Amino acid sequence: MKHFVRLFRWAALIAVAAAGFRCASEPPQTGLIDPDAIGSDQGTLVSIADIRTVAGEMVQSMSGNPALARLRAAQHPLRISVGNIKQRTSIAIFDKEVFVNRLLGSLNAADTDGAYTFLRREDVPQSEQGGTSPGAADLVLSGELRELLHRSTAEGGGESEQRTVQYSLRLTRVDDSTIVWTDSREVVKQQITGAVYQ
Amino acid sequence: MSGKRGDRGVKILALFLLAGASAGAGCAGPSYDTVDAAYWQGDPEAVIEAYKGAMDDPSPNAPLGVEKMLSAALLEHNWQDAESYAVRASTLVNIFVAGEPGERDAISLFGQEKDKPFKGEPHERVMVDYYLGLLRFRRGDYEGALSAFRSAMNKDRGSFLLPVQPEAAQESSDNVQRYLYEDDYSILSILAAKCSQLLEEPSDAERYLERAASLRPELRPLFNEVMDPRSNVLVFIDAGQAPYKRRIGPQGAILGYVRGASARVDGVRFGPHDLSFAQCEDLYEQATTVGGRRVDEINREKAQKQEILHMAGFAAATAGSMAAIIGSQSGNRNMQTAGLIGMGIGIAAMIFAATAIDPGADLRAWTMLPGQIYLAVGRAEPGTRLDLTVRAHGMGDLTQEWTGVDIRDGVNLYWVRLMPGRRGGSATPPAPATPAPATPAAPEAPPAEAAGPPASPP
Numbered sequence: 001m002k003h004f005v006r007l008f009r010w011a012a013l014i015a016v017a018a019a020g021f022r023c024a025s026e027p028p029q030t031g032l033i034d035p036d037a038i039g040s041d042q043g044t045l046v047s048i049a050d051i052r053t054v055a056g057e058m059v060q061s062m063s064g065n066p067a068l069a070r071l072r073a074a075q076h077p078l079r080i081s082v083g084n085i086k087q088r089t090s091i092a093i094f095d096k097e098v099f100v101n102r103l104l105g106s107l108n109a110a111d112t113d114g115a116y117t118f119l120r121r122e123d124v125p126q127s128e129q130g131g132t133s134p135g136a137a138d139l140v141l142s143g144e145l146r147e148l149l150h151r152s153t154a155e156g157g158g159e160s161e162q163r164t165v166q167y168s169l170r171l172t173r174v175d176d177s178t179i180v181w182t183d184s185r186e187v188v189k190q191q192i193t194g195a196v197y198q
Numbered sequence: 199m200s201g202k203r204g205d206r207g208v209k210i211l212a213l214f215l216l217a218g219a220s221a222g223a224g225c226a227g228p229s230y231d232t233v234d235a236a237y238w239q240g241d242p243e244a245v246i247e248a249y250k251g252a253m254d255d256p257s258p259n260a261p262l263g264v265e266k267m268l269s270a271a272l273l274e275h276n277w278q279d280a281e282s283y284a285v286r287a288s289t290l291v292n293i294f295v296a297g298e299p300g301e302r303d304a305i306s307l308f309g310q311e312k313d314k315p316f317k318g319e320p321h322e323r324v325m326v327d328y329y330l331g332l333l334r335f336r337r338g339d340y341e342g343a344l345s346a347f348r349s350a351m352n353k354d355r356g357s358f359l360l361p362v363q364p365e366a367a368q369e370s371s372d373n374v375q376r377y378l379y380e381d382d383y384s385i386l387s388i389l390a391a392k393c394s395q396l397l398e399e400p401s402d403a404e405r406y407l408e409r410a411a412s413l414r415p416e417l418r419p420l421f422n423e424v425m426d427p428r429s430n431v432l433v434f435i436d437a438g439q440a441p442y443k444r445r446i447g448p449q450g451a452i453l454g455y456v457r458g459a460s461a462r463v464d465g466v467r468f469g470p471h472d473l474s475f476a477q478c479e480d481l482y483e484q485a486t487t488v489g490g491r492r493v494d495e496i497n498r499e500k501a502q503k504q505e506i507l508h509m510a511g512f513a514a515a516t517a518g519s520m521a522a523i524i525g526s527q528s529g530n531r532n533m534q535t536a537g538l539i540g541m542g543i544g545i546a547a548m549i550f551a552a553t554a555i556d557p558g559a560d561l562r563a564w565t566m567l568p569g570q571i572y573l574a575v576g577r578a579e580p581g582t583r584l585d586l587t588v589r590a591h592g593m594g595d596l597t598q599e600w601t602g603v604d605i606r607d608g609v610n611l612y613w614v615r616l617m618p619g620r621r622g623g624s625a626t627p628p629a630p631a632t633p634a635p636a637t638p639a640a641p642e643a644p645p646a647e648a649a650g651p652p653a654s655p656p
Contacts, residue, residue, distance in 0.1 A: 043292060043293035043294055045289075045292065045293060086341065086397075087341055087342075087345060088344075088345075089345060089348075090345060090348035090349040090351070090352055091292075091345065091349065092285075092288045092292070092327050092330055092331075092342075092345050092346040092348075092349035092350075093285055093288050093289050093292070094345070096341075149352065157495070157496075161294075191293070191294050192294065193294040194294065194314075195496060196311060196314045196496065197294065197314070197317055
């Protein structure tokens with residue numbers, strides 16, 4: 001009987017331990033977070049690294065464009081009005097202004113000889129815009145963010161979601177609405193939704 | 199001597215195991231369900247106070263706390279906070295990092311489904327982005343709203359492997375078929391249509407309108423009225439209670455639903471005019487028509503393994519007890535000892551199976567969601583103030599009347615939550631007869647309702 005009691009005690013302890021240990025997980029991380037560490041590995045949302053990459057490539061594309069180079073040579077500085085950049089992805093928490101701000105920052109940094117001047121009308125109160133008519137800009141910068149979503153079965157019963165976000169930008173001449181420069185970049189990301197969420 | 203040493207060993211091991219158990223006991227973090235009742239008692243502040251830690255909480259239940267704070271902030275018409283909670287909740291439910299510890303635990307035999315970071319079932323995920331869209335629409339951010347509504351639509355889509363019909367089953371086949379589910383929330387489509395119209399994208403507006411009308415053909419007249427550029431009043435009414443989650447199947451391995459208490463809108467009046475209205479969504483229907491859950495299969499497999507272990511333990515215990523009895527009767531001490539050991543192992547296996555394996559479906563739920571969503575549409579003169587009356591019943595008379603509702607230029611979006619004891623109130627406090635001393639700024643006034651003390655917040 002003594003054996004039985006001892007065995008029962010052991011069994012109970014093992015059971016308690018199993019119940020306790022099964023939910024042990026990693027401790028929460030604290031401290032400063034590298035913004036580049038967020039996003040790229042977290043789902044298919046837009047990360048700051050995506051924005052930096054795309055903005056940098058767009059600036060390079062603009063710099064290397066011959067038509068724009070001719071315009072820059074003919075007129076110094078070129079006045080670019082920042083127009084509408086549409087956010088048409090289903091990424092609900094993506095603030096397109098983060099992209100616009102980064103793009104303008106990169107353009108400004110690359111513009112070492114003052115080839116461009118940027119106009120953002122929403123930064124100037126309506127009452128103080130009297131002297132500048134919309135026609136004062138030579139070019140309007142506009143664009144769109146769109147997406148393609150593809151889903152397929154992942155190993156282990158989960159679902160793989162592949163999201164392609166297309167960033168397209170264009171510079172349109174105010175005088176005749178001709179597109180002087182346009183380019184687009186795609187960023188593809190993937191996330192696996194595990195079987196436990198299916 | 200050896201017995202004493204053995205006992206000491208057991209004690210040390212017990213302490214170690216209990217320490218491990220107690221360390222593990224707190225690992226899930228707060229459950230964010232302790233003051234849910236306060237919401238239904240019209241005390242959203244208590245909910246926010248109790249769950250406010252969820253915004254910075256890395257534990258698996260945090261999204262649940264944030265979602266409930268979102269519901270509470272909506273109830274008290276604190277639109278600004280509600281939107282920040284909605285953004286946080288949307289972030290949490292939209293990112294999936296496969297292979298996270300909690301997710302791995304949920305799949306493992308000794309893990310539970312409730313160990314996984316809470317994302318909610320599809321209808322709960324839809325509602326996060328639905329509310330985010332409404333809040334953005336309300337303040338005129340139609341682009342952000344459209345993005346949120348489209349994100350919500352994505353939550354109601356998917357491909358599922360489900361068993362084929364019995365008559366189509368074949369012997370040498372796995373008898374599963376892939377089913378593709380498209381979103382079928384007409385309210386998301388009509389809201390996306392309205393956003394597209396306001397963003398001056400008529401082809402998209404037409405496409406979404408057709409989608410909404412194809413989902414609910416009987417509501418086409420209402421949807422057409424929504425799209426009429428002269429319609430400047432949209433009232434969204436949350437009614438009833440969320441579908442209630444329960445465990446069904448072997449060892450509760452399958453998630454089932456029970457319909458929550460329902461409410462029915464009988465009429466919506468804005469000033470002198472009755473508004474057109476209809477019930478657009480029933481969350482119970484949405485929760486139960488999205489297809490089977492893969493995780494139910496995982497839980498079922500766990501239940502089977504638990505059953506097998508339990509049976510094996512029972513068999514070992516029975517055989518051991520028989521051997522012990524025979525050994526005792528025949529005076530064979532070795533046999534008796536072996537029998538007792540076998541019985542002990544069997545009992546241990548049974549206890550282990552019962553306590554360490556839990557195949558139960560995850561019952562964590564965003565309990566503050568409505569059961570039904572109504573939409574009312576109409577026109578009103580901008581710059582005026584009117585009374586908004588929603589006549590409703592279910593769980594008693596649920597009629598609400600909000601007086602002095604502001605009508606602004608553009609499209610006015612109002613949100614009403616029906617619940618017992620909530621009667622409405624003054625949307626704008628009466629002008630003071632004499633200049634009042636300066637008071638701290640109140641939260642941004644709701645479009646229509648409660649700026650004053652939440653008579654029970656709208």
